[in-house]
Amino acid sequence: MTIQRNLILAGVGGQGLLALAAIIGEAARAQGLHVLQAEVHGMAQRGGVVQSHMRYSSDPIHSALVKMGTAHLILSLEPMEALRYLPYLESDGAVVTNSVPFKNIPDYPAEDEIKSALSALENHRAIDAVDLAKQAGALQAANMVMLGAGAPFLVLSPDTLQEGIRTVFSGKPDAIIETNLLAFQLGFEASEAAA
Amino acid sequence: MPTRLLLGNEALAQGAIDAGLSGAYAYPGTPSTEITATVLKSPDVAEGRIRCAWTANEKTALEAGLGMSYGGKRAMVSMKHVGLNVAADPFINSAISGAHGGLIINVADDPSMHSSQNEQDSRVYLDLAMMPCLEPADQQEAYHAPGIAFALSEKHRIPVMIRLTTRLCHSRATVMTGDSVEQNSFSTPDDERRFILLPALARRSYAKLLERQPEFIAESEASPFTTYFEGDDQSLGIMACGTAYHYVREIVGEACAHPILKIGQYPLPESLIERMMSECNRILVFEDGYPYLEGKLRGLPLRDTPRIHGRLTGHLPRTGELTPGAVAGAFGIDTPDTLAASSIPAPRPPALCPGCPHADTCNAINAVVKDGNPTGRVFSDIGCYTLAAMPPYETVDTCVEMGSSITMAKGASQAGLTPAVSLIGDSTFTHSGMTGLLDCVNENADVTVVIVDNLTIAMTGGQTSSANNRLAEICAGLGVEREHIRIIEPTPNKHEENVAVLRREIEHHGPSVVIAVRECIQTARRSRAKGGSS
Numbered sequence: 001m002t003i004q005r006n007l008i009l010a011g012v013g014g015q016g017l018l019a020l021a022a023i024i025g026e027a028a029r030a031q032g033l034h035v036l037q038a039e040v041h042g043m044a045q046r047g048g049v050v051q052s053h054m055r056y057s058s059d060p061i062h063s064a065l066v067k068m069g070t071a072h073l074i075l076s077l078e079p080m081e082a083l084r085y086l087p088y089l090e091s092d093g094a095v096v097t098n099s100v101p102f103k104n105i106p107d108y109p110a111e112d113e114i115k116s117a118l119s120a121l122e123n124h125r126a127i128d129a130v131d132l133a134k135q136a137g138a139l140q141a142a143n144m145v146m147l148g149a150g151a152p153f154l155v156l157s158p159d160t161l162q163e164g165i166r167t168v169f170s171g172k173p174d175a176i177i178e179t180n181l182l183a184f185q186l187g188f189e190a191s192e193a194a195a
Numbered sequence: 196m197p198t199r200l201l202l203g204n205e206a207l208a209q210g211a212i213d214a215g216l217s218g219a220y221a222y223p224g225t226p227s228t229e230i231t232a233t234v235l236k237s238p239d240v241a242e243g244r245i246r247c248a249w250t251a252n253e254k255t256a257l258e259a260g261l262g263m264s265y266g267g268k269r270a271m272v273s274m275k276h277v278g279l280n281v282a283a284d285p286f287i288n289s290a291i292s293g294a295h296g297g298l299i300i301n302v303a304d305d306p307s308m309h310s311s312q313n314e315q316d317s318r319v320y321l322d323l324a325m326m327p328c329l330e331p332a333d334q335q336e337a338y339h340a341p342g343i344a345f346a347l348s349e350k351h352r353i354p355v356m357i358r359l360t361t362r363l364c365h366s367r368a369t370v371m372t373g374d375s376v377e378q379n380s381f382s383t384p385d386d387e388r389r390f391i392l393l394p395a396l397a398r399r400s401y402a403k404l405l406e407r408q409p410e411f412i413a414e415s416e417a418s419p420f421t422t423y424f425e426g427d428d429q430s431l432g433i434m435a436c437g438t439a440y441h442y443v444r445e446i447v448g449e450a451c452a453h454p455i456l457k458i459g460q461y462p463l464p465e466s467l468i469e470r471m472m473s474e475c476n477r478i479l480v481f482e483d484g485y486p487y488l489e490g491k492l493r494g495l496p497l498r499d500t501p502r503i504h505g506r507l508t509g510h511l512p513r514t515g516e517l518t519p520g521a522v523a524g525a526f527g528i529d530t531p532d533t534l535a536a537s538s539i540p541a542p543r544p545p546a547l548c549p550g551c552p553h554a555d556t557c558n559a560i561n562a563v564v565k566d567g568n569p570t571g572r573v574f575s576d577i578g579c580y581t582l583a584a585m586p587p588y589e590t591v592d593t594c595v596e597m598g599s600s601i602t603m604a605k606g607a608s609q610a611g612l613t614p615a616v617s618l619i620g621d622s623t624f625t626h627s628g629m630t631g632l633l634d635c636v637n638e639n640a641d642v643t644v645v646i647v648d649n650l651t652i653a654m655t656g657g658q659t660s661s662a663n664n665r666l667a668e669i670c671a672g673l674g675v676e677r678e679h680i681r682i683i684e685p686t687p688n689k690h691e692e693n694v695a696v697l698r699r700e701i702e703h704h705g706p707s708v709v710i711a712v713r714e715c716i717q718t719a720r721r722s723r724a725k726g727g728s729s
Contacts (some may be wrong), residue, residue: 035367036366037368040309041225041226041656046548046579048546063441064366065442080539080541081543087534087535091533104543104546114539
């Protein structure tokens with residue numbers, strides 16, 4: 001089976017976007033796919049916009065950057081950030097986002113405006129990742145909730161994604177890994193329920 | 196061999212370790228930092244087999260690398276593109292003295308200025324130094340580059356540059372790693388006098404460097420990173436340097452009708468370029484950074500055949516990094532319209548972290564220099580604190596290059612500006628600020644230097660700063676009067692106290708230094724998480 005996925009991963013500095021990207025990349029690698037992932041380091045990480053382009057395929061791929069209009073999924077840790085990358089989305093692509101805003105700027109737009117823009121998209125799921133992360137046992141696991149929420153669109157087996165969590169968090173205490181696995185599971189279930 | 200998912204920077208570092216690296220030196224700078232950070236994490240460093248350190252600046256790093264090479268060992272030096280400006284003196288002169296053990300100089304360019312003040316293309320420096328250079332096209336080539344570069348360096352006894360760009364440095368890909376080779380044993384050069392660049396000796400070495408250029412060009416033509424892909428349709432020829440090759444492949448596919456020249460080594464492979472120029476009617480040039488190759492191909496006067504198209508002719512944007520969309524556009528392929536950009540998202544620029552000590556220092560400076568004192572200016576520098584140029588602080592009036600805060604403040608004060616305040620970080624001060632402070636002392640300049648000491652190199656992720664807890668001693672050693680070296684703790688509680696100290700020192704005629712000491716909240720948080728002291 002030919003697999004080809006182009007993803008835009010979005011968030012704000014400090015939300016754990018790069019860990020989320022690393023887990024998807026690791027899972028795709030473990031499934032024997034070609035993987036390319038571009039990420040942002042340095043100045044931009046200080047509370048600013050953080051995004052990562054991720055591509056994996058059973059055929060060789062060349063550009064780490066996703067071409068406009070070709071992303072299968074925008075997976076976002078923040079609702080306003082999900083809207084920033086719409087021109088990257090292919091016509092029937094999906095947007096999966098955390099519904100809880102991260103407000104660190106004075107002119108953050110009205111939440112209703114964001115909600116209605118998201119609702120207008122054909123294929124979208126909005127998940128309260130903060131609530132589910134608390135249920136899993138740690139607010140910091142919101143990124144793993146969103147990994148779970150995005151999982152139905154990744155064409156990767158949930159097993160390899162969970163293995164990816166273990167690999168990327170290896171060295172952390174077992175309890176932290178279990179919390180992250182639970183967060184992943186809660187996100188996955190919430191996403192399927194929202195379908 | 197198993198594959199690993201590695202950043203370009205990590206692949207390069209692993210490649211160097213596997214190729215017998217003995218010493219790595221660097222000053223951190225985005226997008227180059229992870230090269231040396233990766234070496235530092237290797238067990239070879241912990242167990243003392245590889246020497247690896249963050250140095251005071253890029254110049255001291257390169258000189259240490261040249262010294263290790265003098266001792267016969269394989270050395271690697273890494274910097275961002277503007278770091279090469281700082282290290283330009285040893286860069287250009289080490290091409291004349293030559294190397295002994297393999298010496299590679301990694302320079303990471305930042306087209307689009309993701310985290311930099313310009314997008315200069317380091318290949319332009321090759322015209323000055325005339326040393327060979329590799330430009331890996333992907334992470335796998337980044338892994339192989341150090342081995343090839345060390346061999347080239349030792350064969351021709353010359354340093355070799357490796358040119359990287361942000362997208363390669365900070366993109367991950369599956370990389371196959373290989374076997375490792377032994378380090379070189381210690382030895383000194385058998386022709387030691389070439390390291391004495393007295394004019395009479397330097398002229399001879401320079402003549403030799405010029406004589407070897409044809410050999411370097413032949414190396415580039417035979418390089419594993421350079422390939423001429425045949426194509427039947429010669430109406431168009433494609434030249435692509437480094438990572439640009441993969442953007443081209445993404446668009447034209449594996450079976451392209453047109454010939455493609457993939458260039459991965461410099462000096463430019465002349466005979467391959469000549470071949471394409473003679474066979475094709477039109478050439479499209481793809482390179483990330485400046486139109487370096489394109490400019491050389493165009494020549495003067497501009498030629499009609501073949502026509503040369505690229506960044507200079509509007510077929511590609513003149514500035515910024517390449518994107519698959521831009522490359523497609525150069526082939527006349529439009530990107531299909533899908534969803535329009537949303538007007539809802541507001542800009543979310545990087546900002547000082549909540550609780551950052553720089554915020555408290557800037558609030559105190561504002562109270563003295565900005566509030567009701569419109570003639571004052573704050574000359575600032577490169578670091579997190581530069582973000583205080585933005586609201587709500589708007590403390591910073593200038594940011595040009597490493598160390599310029601102190602010397603610009605001095606010059607401006609001598610032009611009549613008062614008060615002239617300099618705002619500089621601890622590691623920027625040791626990188627390039629100390630000499631400027633000595634100038635201030637020697638001229639009794641009316642400048643107040645505020646050193647924001649957060650005990651780390653914060654912006655690049657918390658590397659060790661050169662002069663932790665020794666800044667006051669350094670300033671005193673440079674000749675600043677002891678009573679005008681003041682240490683404050685930047686916290687909201689001490690605001691009034693800190694304002695009073697700043698006001699007194701700014702009113703003082705002559706150089707004064709206020710050191711605001713409080714640990715970066717990011718590194719403090721990380722050391723708490725590790726169970727260390729807070």
